[in-house]
Amino acid sequence: MYDILIKNGTVIDGTGNVGRKLDVGVEKDRIVEVAAKIPEAKGRVVIDAKDKFVTPGFIDIQNHSDSYFTLFDQPQQSSLLAQGITSIVVGNCGSSLAPLASLESIKTIQKWHDLAGVNINWVTFGEFVQCLSQKNLGVNVLSLVGHATVRRGLLKDSVRPAQMEEMRVMKKLVDKSLDEGAVGLSMGLIYAHEVNSSEEELKLLVSSLKPRRKFLSIHLRSEASHILEAVDEAIDLATASDVALKISHLKVRGQKNWHLFDHVLNKLEIAYHQGLKISFDVYPYDSSWSVLYTYLPKWAYEAGRAEILRHSSAAADRRKILDYLKSSGQNYGQIVIATAENNPGFVGKTLAQIASNQGVSVEEAMLNTITACRAQVVVFDHNLSDEQVELLVFSPLSIIASDGAGYEKESQNLVHPRCFGAMPKFLRMVREKKTVSWEMAIKKLTMEPAGLLNLKDRGKIAKNTMADIVVFDPVTVTDLVDYEHPYKFPLGIETVLINGKIAFADNKPAGLFGKMIGI
Ligand SMILES: [Zn+2]
Structure with a gap:
């Protein structure tokens, strides 16, 4: 007997392989059988997925639920779960919630969230992982270690180039965090407490990654008139240390800079053809949230x-x-x-x-x-070109991510519609534009990010992988939000399984089933 049996759906397994009519059997937290016909009697709970797609849970590799602090005050993360997101990667843009070398470290998030009421009871990255592991969360969570967090912990509020000894201590903190479960290193080179980092400092820190087979995530130093130099800097850093590079929320901001777009894409494609493992994430909207x-x-x-x-x-x-x-x-x-x-x-x-x-x-x-x-x-x-956003979304180098945070209730502030709509909007674009196949589209949400994260047992539907699964209707799936009304669940995401349990169905969360994952 299987705990859950998903029948009659088209399985798009995340690898890019052609979708096939297959049934999926789930026992405890894993997929235990994927086969043409599994008898209905074998399932304790049977989900009929006729005319639906059955895909791996979506992995949101660029997420800010930690820096907006909703991971703690809204742990159900409904707005993400309702989109089919089963795992998120936080610690982006240079700011992670660990390690905290001093009281100043946590201040890196105050540009997004007021620190009043923030309660922290960890110091090292390992303790952070441990602490989150004891919490019930609506989605699985992985975290990068943030450059600004490490740097500010040492340099406190002063903004200046770091001295050699400080760089050495930073490197030790990065090494230790990577060993204690951080999935990679993030940088936010545009922000006040990173803008003065020397090339020497950046190279030293990036050199921690290769021996541990972890990746570098960069919020570019400029997304506007200096974007070409910023892209060169990111490519040089990754090339010098031979590590995989993912550029965060790639875009060219400001109409007067849009002419640089082709040059940006060119640079990325050349780097890719020269053998650099390079990718970028993108959210399918024409406005930034900054x-x-x-x-x-x-x-x-x-x-x-x-x-x-x-x-x-x-x-x-x-x-x-x-x-x-x-x-x-x-x-x-x-x-x-x-x-x-x-x-x-x-x-x-x-x-x-x-x-x-x-x-x-x-x-x-x-x-x-x-x-x-x-x-x-x-x-x-609204400073991005629609046409350019579409080119990025369907580029072979792109991963689709929300760059948003998870919410479960409305507040007096507006959130970017991508917090509720990024993935379903992308799926609607796939249906309407027909630029890429469904199989390639699903790969951008699943296997591509899983590969970068070195997550071996998620991001695909196969025997023995973790049962993070989405069942959605390819004909109706769509976002329902705009900038004035950002707090609405999408349409067409029917069932979401996390770690083998039905976490979202009938348009509501069942009540958490995610967990912290340290790698
Ligand atoms: Zn960023």
């Missing part, structure tokens, strides 16, 4: 939050910043405030609306908002 202070000139934000606030208020600096913003040729008026710490009145407004309310220019409104919210402002910006 920290507002990263729009300022580098000198104004590189010294951290207190200095950002000082520069935004001091008359001479303020004038310099305004000149920079005005001469950038970018339209900031369309930027929408999604999260405004302690100022819910700003949420949902564009900078143009705030400017008009305050009787100031859009650029001044930006600085006023940053000051009022103590530099904790997250925004939506």
